Each structure stands twice: as C-alpha cells, then as structure tokens.
Amino acid sequence: MNRQRILIDGDPGVDDAIALLLALASPELDVVAVTTVAGNVPWERTFDNGRRVVALAGRKEVPVFRGCTGPLLGPVLRGKYSGAGGLGGSLLPESDAPVQTAHAVDVITATLTEAAAAGAPITVCTMGPLTNLAVALARDPGIARGMSRIVAMAGAFLAGGNRTPSAEFNVLADPHAAEIVLRAGVPVVLAPLDVTFQALATPARVTALRARGGRVTALAAELITFYDRNDPARYGEPGGPLHDPCVIAYLLRPDLFGGRPAHVAIELQGSLSYGQTVGDFHGVTGKAPNATVLQQLDAPGFFDLLWGRLAAL
Ligand code: RIB
Numbered sequence: 001m002n003r004q005r006i007l008i009d010g011d012p013g014v015d016d017a018i019a020l021l022l023a024l025a026s027p028e029l030d031v032v033a034v035t036t037v038a039g040n041v042p043w044e045r046t047f048d049n050g051r052r053v054v055a056l057a058g059r060k061e062v063p064v065f066r067g068c069t070g071p072l073l074g075p076v077l078r079g080k081y082s083g084a085g086g087l088g089g090s091l092l093p094e095s096d097a098p099v100q101t102a103h104a105v106d107v108i109t110a111t112l113t114e115a116a117a118a119g120a121p122i123t124v125c126t127m128g129p130l131t132n133l134a135v136a137l138a139r140d141p142g143i144a145r146g147m148s149r150i151v152a153m154a155g156a157f158l159a160g161g162n163r164t165p166s167a168e169f170n171v172l173a174d175p176h177a178a179e180i181v182l183r184a185g186v187p188v189v190l191a192p193l194d195v196t197f198q199a200l201a202t203p204a205r206v207t208a209l210r211a212r213g214g215r216v217t218a219l220a221a222e223l224i225t226f227y228d229r230n231d232p233a234r235y236g237e238p239g240g241p242l243h244d245p246c247v248i249a250y251l252l253r254p255d256l257f258g259g260r261p262a263h264v265a266i267e268l269q270g271s272l273s274y275g276q277t278v279g280d281f282h283g284v285t286g287k288a289p290n291a292t293v294l295q296q297l298d299a300p301g302f303f304d305l306l307w308g309r310l311a312a313l
C-alpha cells in the first residue's frame with residue numbers, strides 16, 4: 001500500500017486525541033511525527049497527553065514532541081477543559097512512550113526540509129493554534145516546498161465562532177500564526193466550525209461506539225462523554241462536535257466532505273471580529289483562492305469510518 005506520509009500538529013485535548021487515534025489506526029497513513037503546542041491546555045499537558053494517546057494506540061514508536069508555549073502575539077487562551085488536564089483528568093493512563101527532547105519547530109523544519117530535498121512533500125495536519133508551523137515558516141520559508149498541503153481544523157465562516165461571536169478557538173488563540181500559514185503558498189484545506197459542527201457525537205452515536213467492542217472503544221466513549229458535558233447547553237444540540245477528527249477523516253475519505261475554494265484572510269485589527277476567518281467565496285477581492293473551505297459532511301459516513309477504525313485498534 002502506498003501510505004500517505006503525514007505530520008500531525010495539535011493541542012490534545014479530547015477531540016485531538018480521537019483524531020490521533022483515528023490516524024494511528026489507519027493503515028493508509030504513515031504518521032512521521034506528532035508535534036504539540038499550547039492551546040486547549042498548557043504545553044506541558046498537550047505534550048504529555050500526546051504521549052498518552054500514542055501509548056493507548058499501541059504506537060509508542062511514533063515520536064511526540066513539545067512545541068511553542070504560547071501565541072506569537074496577544075493573550076493566551078485555553079480550551080474548555082483546561083481544569084481537567086485536557087483529557088478528562090486521569091481517564092487516560094500515564095505513558096511510558098519516549099520523552100523526546102527536540103523542539104517541535106526544529107522537528108517540523110527538519111522533516112519538511114528532508115521531504116523537499118527528496119522531492120516527496122508530505123501532508124501537514126493541524127488541530128490546534130498554528131504557532132509551531134508559523135514559527136517554522138518564519139524561520140525558513142523554504143520548508144513550504146516540503147508540504148504538499150496543509151489540512152487544518154481552523155476557522156469559522158457562516159457558522160459563527162465558538163470563542164467569540166466571530167472567531168474559532170484555534171485561530172483566535174494565535175491569529176497571526178494562522179495568517180502566516182495561509183500566506184505560505186501551500187495548498188490549504190480548512191475544516192472550520194461550519195463542517196465540524198456537523199460531526200456531532202450524539203448519545204445514540206456514542207452508544208453505537210460502545211457496541212462496536214475493541215480495546216479502546218470504552219475509553220474513547222468515556223472521553224467523548226466527558227467532552228460532551230457542556231456542548232448540549234452551549235449549542236442546543238445533542239452531543240459535542242468532534243472537530244479535529246474531521247481533518248484525518250478528510251485524508252481518508254474526501255468524498256465524505258463538500259467544500260469550496262476561497263481566498264481566506266484573518267482579521268487582525270477588529271475589536272469585535274479579531275481572529276475571524278474572512279472568506280472571499282465570490283472573488284470580490286480579485287485575490288486567487290488560497291484555501292479549500294470544507295462546508296458539508298456526510299455525518300453517518302464519518303461516524304461509520306471513525307467508529308470502525310477505533311474499534312480495530
Ligand atoms: O475550535 C475547536 C478547536 O479548538 C479544536 O481543535 C479543539 O481541540 C480546540 O483546539
């Protein structure tokens with residue numbers, strides 16, 4: 001099988017954890033590294049959580065690296081579960097996966113430099129604030145040649161924001177980094193809230209996950225149930241949205257998604273709209289599209305894929 005080489009950068013986090021499990025369970029994907037960044041929880045925790053997830057997946061050979069400790073500019077934001085370590089307190093056992101000492105930015109730079117030199121660019125998947133990738137690009141813009149595409153859970157368009165009325169968490173937590181990444185000249189696929197809000201882990205779907213059996217499904221169901229606890233009140237919908245797994249599902253089954261090209265820029269000035277992703281879907285700026293913005297999801301197909309892969313771990 002011709003496996004797709006990917007580097008995953010994120011801030012685990014429950015939905016990052018489920019996304020990592022999906023990637024590590026998928027034989028079509030070769031996860032060359034997991035790099036972590038401050039976001040949902042501080043950098044020490046996202047690093048530790050990443051190591052816990054690779055151990056849970058039985059994939060301790062996949063190296064996990066620590067990354068940037070906060071945004072390029074602006075205030076530090078945390079996710080909704082920062083008080084519980086990002087993964088439901090002690091739900092996931094401690095990990096004996098190796099403690100890597102290299103920094104995420106160095107690893108991203110080295111990996112992409114090597115990929116560019118080999119003429120075999122790889123896919124970079126991002127699931128948290130874009131700080132690590134932006135710093136690597138600022139230090140060496142040439143690493144862009146090592147990326148065939150960037151697939152990012154980031155932004156919100158018609159759906160509105162989840163941290164302000166207009167901004168999504170991963171972008172708001174480091175809007176300048178998001179702008180650097182969008183300007184890098186690499187094809188970008190964005191999975192914004194518009195599509196991830198369709199990936200609702202409803203109680204009936206979580207029950208269906210438990211019924212699949214397998215080594216990690218009960219724990220994954222616990223994590224998702226913990227994660228779900230505020231969302232029904234927040235969004236008026238049953239179940240929490242599994243944002244980050246949409247990134248990996250898109251790699252595996254792009255046919256489950258619909259999207260449109262647009263030029264996307266980040267609002268860096270506005271007081272009400274700071275961190276908003278502004279998409280030009282109608283070409284009114286005359287700027288060429290720099291992203292494909294995902295908008296539709298075949299939710300039953302998505303959950304069938306996700307639950308099936310988790311059950312196979
Ligand atoms: O807005 C949703 C995103 O913010 C997800 O990636 C979640 O894990 C948090 O990072």
Ligand code: CA
Pocket residue numbers: 010011012013015016040127128244
């Ligand atoms: Ca995340």
